[in-house]
Amino acid sequence: MAAIRVLLIEDNPGDVFLLREMVNDDPSQRCRVVAQTDRVSSGIELLQQGEADVVLLDLTLPDCQGLESFERLHAAVPHIPVVVLSGTDDEEFAAQAVHLGAQEYLVKGRIDTHLIHRALRYAIERSRSESELAQERDLLHTLLENIPDRIYFKDEQSRFIRINRALQELFHLARPEQAYGKTDADFYGAEHSAEALADEAQVMDTRMPIFNKVEFETLQDGSRSWSLTTKLPLQDRRGRVVGTCGISREITQIKEMEEQLATERNLLRSLIDNLPDIIFLKDAQGRYLLDNVAHLRWIGASDASEVVGRTVYDFFPDDVADAFHAADLAVIASRCPMLNQEERSLDRAGRERWLLTSKIPWLGEGDAILGLVCISRDITEQKLSQQHLKQANADLAASREELLKTVKRLRDAHQELRDVQLQLIEAEKMKSIGRLAAGVAHEVKNPLAVIKMGVEFLSAQELTDETSSLILKEMAEAVDRADGVIGGLLDFSAPKRLQVEREDLNTIIDQALKLVRGELKGAYEIVRELQPNLPPLALDAAKISQVFINLLTNAIHSMGQGGVLTVRTYSKQLTGVGANVGGSRSESFRIGGQIVVAEIDDTGCGIPEDKLSKVFEPFFTTKPTGQGTGLGLSVVRTIVDLHGATIDLRNLPECGTRACLMFQV
C-alpha cells in the first residue's frame, strides 16, 4: 500500500508541532506530513501541484475563517479528501463542513495518534469510493442525457419515476421531474397509452421482457411516429418487481424508407405486371428469377412460384426450348444485348405465335454476369395483319390491273362505238345523197337526153360556119360532164352489193390502166411494178376497177402536163397495224396475216395537208369547177369499205401523192 501524503494547513505552531508528531508517529510508516502551510491559498497551490493525497484543515486561518476555508478548498480541488480540525468551540462548523463534503472532522484536544491515522485512512478510502461512484453515476448520466433513444423507468402503476433527456424533449418538458408521477396517458394518445399499459402489466406479470416491438405512437400534440420499443421488468435488490423500464428508438425514418421501398417495389411490380409485354429475369444458368403476369400467362403458369428456379425446358417442347436457351446463352456469353429479334414460337396450345424479343445481359458489380433480362412482345396479330395487308395489296394491285384492262377495253369499245357512229352518220349522209341522186338523176337525165339528141341531130347537118360546129361540140361536152356528175351520184345510190369472185388484182389494174389511157394527153411515163403471182383476192372486179380508174384519173389530173405514174403491187405479212388501219377495219387485219398492197404514186401537185382528212367526203374536190364531180374518192372509199379493205392517201416527201390500198388475202 502506497504512503499517505498529508498536507497540514494550520497556523498555530503548537498545533503544527503536535499534529505532525501524531501523524508521523505511524508504526506502519504509511502516514506522513509532506507539507505544511498556514494559508488556504498556498494549500490549494500545493494540492493542485499534486503534492498531497489528503488535507488536515484548520478552520481558523489568517487568510480565511470558518466554513469558508473548507468551501474554498473543496471548490478548488474537489477530489482531495479533507479532514477538518476544530476547537471545542467551533465543533458546529466542523459538522457543517462534513455535510458540505469534508470526510471527517476532529476536535483538537481530543485527538490521539490512532484516531488521526484512522481518520486519514478512512478519508482517503471514502473519497476514493465516492469518486468511483460519482464516475459511475456520471457514466449513467452521460448515457441517459446523450443517447437519442428514449429511456424511462416506471413504478408498478406505470408512473414515470425517471426519464432521460430524449424522452423529456419528446414530451417538451423543461425538466425531467415534471414527468415524474405521470403516466403515458398524460402524454400519448389513448390508443398507444392503453397498449403500453397492457404491455407493461404483461412484463411485470410474466417478468419476461418484450423486445423490439414496433409501435405506432400518437402524441397529444398530434405528431405521429414509429418506434422500436423494448420493455424490461424493473426489480429491486430482493428480486421483487417494482416497475418497468424501457428503451424506445424512433424508426419513423426507417419505417418511411421501408414503406417508400415497398411502394416503389409495388409500383415496379404493378408496372411490369400491367405491361402487356412478357418480362422475366434469368440467372446465368437460365433459371427464372422473376417474371411478370404476362409471362406467367404465356407459359401457362398461375403463380410465380411455379416458375422461379425452373428453366425454359420445363415449359416448352425441347426443340422450341433449345432455340430460346441458345439465344439466352449467346447473350450471356457475348454480354451483348439482342434487340428486337423476331422469334417464331409455339404457345401452350401449340399454335404458332410471333414474338418481338430483346434480351439484355444483367451485369452485377465488377461486371460479373448475373443473368439476363428479357422483354418480349407478342406480335402475332401484327404479323397476321401484315400478311393480310400484303395479300390485300396484291389483291388491290390485281384489281387495279383488271380495272385498267377493263378501262382500256371500255375505251376501245368507246372508240369503236364512235367510229361506228361516224360511219352511221356517214352512211346516213350517203343514203340521203343517194335518194337525192336517184330523184335528180331521172329528172336531169331526160332533159340531157333531149339536148344530147338535139346536138347530135344538128351535128349531122351540113353547117355553113365553123363557129356553130364549135358550139355544138362544147354543148356535147357539157352534156357529157353533166351526165358524169349524175353518174357519180348514182354510184352512191346503187345497191351496196358486191358480186365477189376470186380475182387477180394485177389483171384488174391493167384493164383500168387501158381505160384511163385516153386521159393521158401529155408527157407521161407509166411505171408498172406489179408483183407476179399475187395471191387471188375476193373482189367485185367491176367495182374495184372503178376504184382504180378513179384513183388513176385523179393521179393523172394532179400531174397536169406530165409526170411519172407508178403502179405497184406486192404481198406481205402484216407486221403492225398502222395508223391507216384504224377503227372497225382493224378487226379484219390481224398481225401476221397475209395482205396484198397496191400503191399508186404520182409526181403531181399533191394534196394540201389540211385537206387530206376531207378528200373522201362527198362533193369535196381540189379540182377547178367543171373538172371534177367531187364524188370520185367518195365512191372509192365506199367500194373499198365494202371489201373490208383500207385506203390511205398521203403526200410523198418529194412531190406527189401516194394512194395505198391494202386487201386481206
Added chain:
Amino acid sequence: MNDKKRIFIVDDESGFTRLLKLTLEKTGNYLVREENDGTTAWLAAREFKPDIVFLDIVMPKIDGGEVARKIRSDPMLAHVPIIFLTAIVAERETLQEIGGFPFLAKPVSLEAITHCIEHHLPSPAAEETP
C-alpha cells in the same frame, strides 16, 4: 322502103322521142314511130309492128316493165327485141341487163343507139356474109 328497120320508141319525154325520130330517120335506114303514152304503147306496137322497141322505164301511169311484159306476152310481138332506155342507171352499168332485157342509159348517143340496133337487127348484107 321496105328494107328500112322499124323502130318503136316509147317515152313520155316527147322532145326526146321527136329528136330521136328525126335523127334516126335522117340516116335513111330507119322508120321510126314515137309513142309518148305508155298505156297505149302496146296497141300502137301491134299496129306498127316494129323490128325493135326502145322503152323508157319510168313513165306516168304505167312503167316500162309493164309495157315490156304486155309486148312479150303478145304472140305477134313476142319475138321483138326490147331495149330499155332509162335515166336511173349510170352509163357504165349498161352492159348489164334489167329483168333479162338489155338497156341503155340516158342521155344516150346516136352511136350507142345505132350500135344497139345493128347488134340486135343485123343488116341483111351482114347476114349474107357469114
